[in-house]
Amino acid sequence: MKISRHIHRQLRIKNLFHTTLWLSILFGLAWLSTLRPIHFDISAGSRNTLSSVSQNVLNSLTDKIVVTAYIKKDPALRSQIKQLIDRFKLHKPDIELTFIDPDSTPEKTRKLEIGASGAIIVDYLGRTERINFLDESTLTNALQQLTGAHxxxxxxxxxxxxxxxxxxxxxxxxxxxxxxxxxxxxxxxxxxxxxxxxxxxxxxxxxxxxxxxxxxxxxxxxxxxxxxxxxxxxxxxxxxxxxxxxxxxxxxxxxxxxxxxxxxxxxxxxxxxxxxxxxxxxxxxxxxxxxxxxxxxxxxxxxxxxxxxxxxxxxxxxxxxxxxxxxxxxxxxxxxxxxxxxxxxxxxxxxxxxxxxxxxxxxxxxxxxxxxxxxxxxxxLRDDRYVAIPVKSAPDRHLQLTPLSVTLMGFGFLLIIPIVLLITGWLIWYRRRRR
Known part of the structure; x- marks a missing residue:
């Protein structure tokens, strides 16, 4: 069947219209996501979501939080810190995170007595808390301490x-x-x-x-x-x-x-x-x-x-x-x-x-x-505001084997499987030789 020029032109216009429509929808969704990001946590136990305790603490803070991480240029470590702060920023956007290499500011580092392992300084309303190990619990507790006015x-x-x-x-x-x-x-x-x-x-x-x-x-x-x-x-x-x-x-x-x-x-x-x-x-x-x-x-x-x-x-x-x-x-x-x-x-x-x-x-x-x-x-002083945030873990992350199971697995991988492979290879070689 021969397609006329008119039909061919209509098909091209139709394809162009569909392509333009889908691109417009995609760009529109991308633009909407920048206005109000939507996050879904589908991990087991919601491991990537802040606890209700941390969310309540953040909701009670009215001023800006400044977090200064005196950490060496370790991309993996800095990425972990940024990911944690981003989780906090979902509930309080006015959190400012700054990375400083301690080696680049030796005088300030000595004044703050920051060692080789680095430190995290949290500032809120002119008051500071120092954290040597950063996770959700330590950061939430630091914010708790900074809110005490009495x-x-x-x-x-x-x-x-x-x-x-x-x-x-x-x-x-x-x-x-x-x-x-x-x-x-x-x-x-x-x-x-x-x-x-x-x-x-x-x-x-x-x-x-x-x-x-x-x-x-x-x-x-x-x-x-x-x-x-x-x-x-x-x-x-x-x-x-x-x-x-x-x-x-x-x-x-x-x-x-x-x-x-x-x-x-x-x-x-x-x-x-x-x-x-x-x-x-x-x-x-x-x-x-x-x-x-x-x-x-x-x-x-x-x-x-x-x-x-x-x-x-x-x-x-x-x-x-x-x-x-x-x-x-x-x-x-x-x-x-x-x-x-x-x-x-x-x-x-x-x-x-x-x-x-x-x-x-x-x-x-x-x-x-x-x-x-x-x-x-x-x-x-009976200030028990240090909160215990339970560690969220996936239910299938740990595999416990009995000593007998470990022995059988070792015996199978180290002896039985190699023997089976050798026998299989020899049988294939023997059959090909007889042909």
Whole structure:
């Protein structure tokens, strides 16, 4: 059948019209997607969707969030960070992400004390939070901390050779005090020889390694404070003095000597008096804490069976550690969290840790020391805003095989399959030869 010119022209116009129509539809859909992106999460367990907790936190923020990632030029790592921030931007578009190579700004990097592994700085309304490990949980918790506007006061006991939140020596805690101040936690010194009382605005008492014992009147003040349900943070350094009656009251004993940890060499530290903690027992303080912590010259602690407090181990040394005085083998407890119900609405919280150097000016910037210290203070102040966001995983990602199954699979792949292939090849060769 011969097609006339007229019909041929009509077919060309029709095809051109259809092509133009489909291209217009595609360009229109592409333009609409730029106005309001639509995202669908079809992964198992909705692993690529923020939790309702994170969404609620973002919805409560009214101002711009600035995230500065001091990360080396690692495309894979930067891509992971950008993907996470993009998930947050779906619910709060005014999040600004900036990447800075620490090597390109050495002075600023030194000032911020950013190590080789980098850091993430989150800024909101002029307040900052530092994150060493970025995931949904840590970023949400950082935003939670930045929204706190209430000023809280804590008291550092002085007058007995304790570490001072105002002192600039390596031994002191001024840098930690500055970090607390940025989070609306104000530190004040307390000398019972001058004012024999604890201020009414103080929500926490910190005893940071005294070198001389408390006077009888001071012991009485401390006892009354604890009896009334006051919160306490006791840095029980191995070379510090134990305040009279405090260990008996809390039911916590400090073992003689310091901890020797041979696993420190695995992290490039040749001094075994440095205790490295890469993982932690389950407790709200250390939940989702992904960074290791470092404790120079720490003492081991031991809880008593009979105590009015409920105790939980916060930090344990490795099984390659021991005490240098009695050579008690590890794992050894470095810190305890104590709780006691005062009445129906009041829970008393106390932390005892066998080291104060981890918060000192000389060591605060090491790995996760600052983050752990801040978590401890927030828990003691009953600020439980650190949220636990469950990890979403696909239901079919893990395959558990019995030892028999592993043996049979190994036997099959290493022996049976090669033999079958050899026999098959020989049969093919033999049949072809006989033809």
């Amino acid at each position: 000023v809280r006061w804590i008291s550092f006991l002085t007058g007995h050779g304790e570490r001072s939140p105002e002192g600039q020596a390596n031994f002191d805690l001024s840098r930690f005090g500055e970090e607390l101040a940025q989070r609306n936690i104000k530190a004040q010194t307390l000398n019972w020889a001058e004012i024999p009382a604890i201020p009414d605005n103080s929500e926490l008492l910190i005893i940071a390694g005294p070198r001389v014992d408390l006077l009888p009147g001071e012991v009485s003040i401390l006892h009354d404070y604890l009896e009334q349900g006051g919160h306490l943070f006791w840095l029980a350094d191995p070379d510090s003095l134990i305040p009279s009656g405090l260990a008996d009251y809390l039911g916590i004993d400090r073992l003689p000597g310091t901890i020797v940890d041979m696993s420190a060499g695995l992290y490039g530290i040749n001094d075994p008096s440095f205790v490295i903690i890469p993982k932690y027992p389950g407790h709200p303080i250390t939940q989702n804490l992904q960074t290791m912590t470092l404790f120079p010259a720490a003492a081991a602690l031991q809880s008593r069976e009979e105590s009015s407090f409920d105790s939980e181990v916060l930090i344990k040394s490795s099984d390659k550690s021991w005490t240098d005085a009695e050579e008690r083998k590890g794992p050894l407890s470095l810190a305890y969290a104590l709780t006691r119900q005062i009445d129906e609405t009041t829970e008393q919280r106390i932390i005892v840790i066998g080291d104060g150097d981890f918060l000192a000016n000389a060591y605060l910037g090491n790995v996760g020391n600052l983050e752990l210290g801040l978590r401890m203070i927030n828990w003691l």
